[in-house]
Amino acid sequence: MTIELHTWNTPNGRKISVALEEMGLPYRVVPVDITKGAQMAPAFLAISPNNKIPAIVDPDGPDGKPVSVFESGAILLYLGEKTGQFLPKQLSERIPVYEWLMWQMGGFGPMPGQVHHFIALDSEQDRAYGLKRYMAETVRLYGVLDRRLASHEFVAGPLSITDFAILGWAWRHPRHKVDLADFPNVKRWYDTLMARPAVKRGMEAKLD
Template sequence: MAPDFLAISPNNKIPAIVDPNGPGGKRVSVFESGAILLYLGEKTGKFLPAPLIERIPVYEWLMWQMGGFGPMPGQVHHFIALENEQDRAYGLKRFMAETRRLYGVLDRRLAACEFVAGALSVADFAILGWAWRHERHKVDLADFPNVQRWYDAMMARPAVKRGMEAKLD
């Protein structure tokens, strides 16, 4: 654990950002995906609506992603990599079923609106961070037509395309 990184991310995990031009022009560090998305939404005024009534679904769907749609597919990733077939089979059965259930929740929500909180928001970007791995989750988006529509729309966004093409160090 590098002390410099621990000062930014006490959990010693990514993501973490440093904004040299934070509030009041001061340097600020932010760790955890949801906190980073909310910070950037607040700072830029983009993808986070100002009226509280419009923020509520953004908060709900962002927390849904943080509490379920990230951890459950993450468990699928873990169990796919196991070599012990008995452990692997148990974990995949359990977490793939829950992952598919979550795709169903998302599909029902997207049947009622274009984006998860109505307008495009940080919640959509958080969910996309896992949905783009649907093939690894062994999920065919054809089974979830509203997720497929949303996914195609998200992936067609120029900034998303640039992000997906970015080379990471």
Template sequence: MSIELHTWNTPNGRKISVALEEMGLPYKVIPVNIGKGEQMAPGFLEISPNNKIPAIVDPDGPGGKRISIFESGAILLYLGEKTGKFLPKPLAERIPVYEWLMWQLGGFGPMPGQVHHFIALEDEQDRAYGLKRYMAETRRLYGVLDRRLDGRDFVAGDLSVADFAILGWAWRHPRHKVDLADFPNVKRWYETLMARPATKRGMDAKLD
């Protein structure tokens, strides 16, 4: 049975389509047009109480029972647990996956997201203030990631759900006004991931 992926063409949505492809799980996309406010529909609220995409419905959840999950980080951890892939079993190996997944959720997402917001503003004064503040923090976070990837292929040892989470936002680096050439380790990591056939399928999946 296919997992339902309720989503739209956003960085957070791409995290999940990439993970599903990499894990070899069958899924079907159910577009939620956030530009038209479809995320506020009562039916979507039942599976995503925060009215945010993405959310999934797994008809074959724990105990063979249907389950719905919202929040991209929770979805990635669930899928890793379900498949036993991209989420190490030993606790010591899981810790860096948790750390870098939380790093993405708490910073490398919210901060670039603010850049997206302020770039679109028409008021030049507000726009200039916002971009000065959030672009600086976004570049700082790229620097953190670049240092982490120095001498590493992936952020937490082997390829993991943390990489999928971060990739969803690194994919939007042109909108962040970030040249990956300024962060050579991130550039190498990004190009390595994007060359993977399953990751490419997840990035090319029609989500809208």
């Protein structure tokens, strides 16, 4: 059965389209135009109480009943559990997946997102303050990721939902004003993922 992906063309939306493609799950995009406030519509609120994209509706949820899931990290964990893919079975092997997924959700997303915000401001004074604060933290997070990938092919061991989560934001590195050449291990990882056919399909899927 076809999963509904309620989303827009954002890093968090791309996480899920990539995961769905990699997992081979049929899905249909339901665009939520956040530039026009569509995320505030009551119908969307019913499946995403925080009024944020993405959210999914799976007609074949647990026990065969429909289920909706919001928050991109929760969606990735749900899809990993549902399919048994990209989420290790052993708890000891899941720990780094959980750790690095939370790292992305708590830092490598919110911080680059602030860079996006301040770059777009008209006020030079406000822009300079914001970029000084959030650009430094974004670059630091790229450094953390680069050190991790110096000794790991993928972030949490084997290819996992964590890679899809982080890729959604690394995809926007030009907008972060980050040159991946400064982070060679991140660049190697990024190029490897972007060369995967399913990742390409997920990145090219029309989400808006």
